[in-house]
Amino acid sequence: MAKQLDYHTLRAIFTRFQDAEPEPKGELDHVNVYTLVVAVALSAQATDAGVNRATKELFKIADTPQKMLDLGEEGLIEHIKTIGLYRNKAKNVIKLSRILVEDYGGEVPNSRAALQSLPGVGRKTANVVLNMWWRQPAQAVDTHIFRVGNRSGIAPGKDVDAVERAIEDHIPADFQLHAHHWLILHGRYHCKARKPMCGTCIIRDLCKFEDKNL
Structure with a gap:
């Protein structure tokens, strides 16, 4: 588990996520x-x-x-x-x-x-x-967020509840609405469980993952 990143580093990370994907969307289809x-x-x-x-x-x-x-x-x-x-x-x-x-x-x-x-x-x-649906800054922690949060230092925690609290307590308020989608997508497509794509990661210089695959 990486050490919790400081506010300025977190702000830099989520600014990059936002620049890359200003309006991240969930990938489950629904009509209402x-x-x-x-x-x-x-x-x-x-x-x-x-x-x-x-x-x-x-x-x-x-x-x-x-x-x-x-x-x-x-x-x-x-x-x-x-x-x-x-x-x-x-x-x-x-x-x-x-x-x-x-x-x-x-x-x-x-x-x-x-x-x-x-x-x-x-x-x-x-x-x-x-x-x-209601655009509340609620943080749904899945396996991707748990992994990314702990590897990177973005939101370290021993269980999903601790990671959820770390997101709520440390990630700047203006990024809270989309935070869990940015983290899910990052974990799903870049910070993968077995073969993280550290070489092309947009936050690799800010991430605290000790076993970076460069």
């Missing part, structure tokens, strides 16, 4: 906030690309909680059976859809506590939805 919740819930231990393939046709016929209930668990499974843990995920999607219909009038709530109370929706999923 409900389908975003479903897509993120399905993405646990699965790739975004795999989820997008499965939901392409699903969201054409089930883009509201009631339509998902009308489709039913077995109908949902037919669309998502290429995704890992699909049976358990299907159960959770049907359960959360029923709760949204019965308790929230079919609308997705915009509070972290309410989102986390839904089956299959943890803190990471809630933070993704809050950030992507």
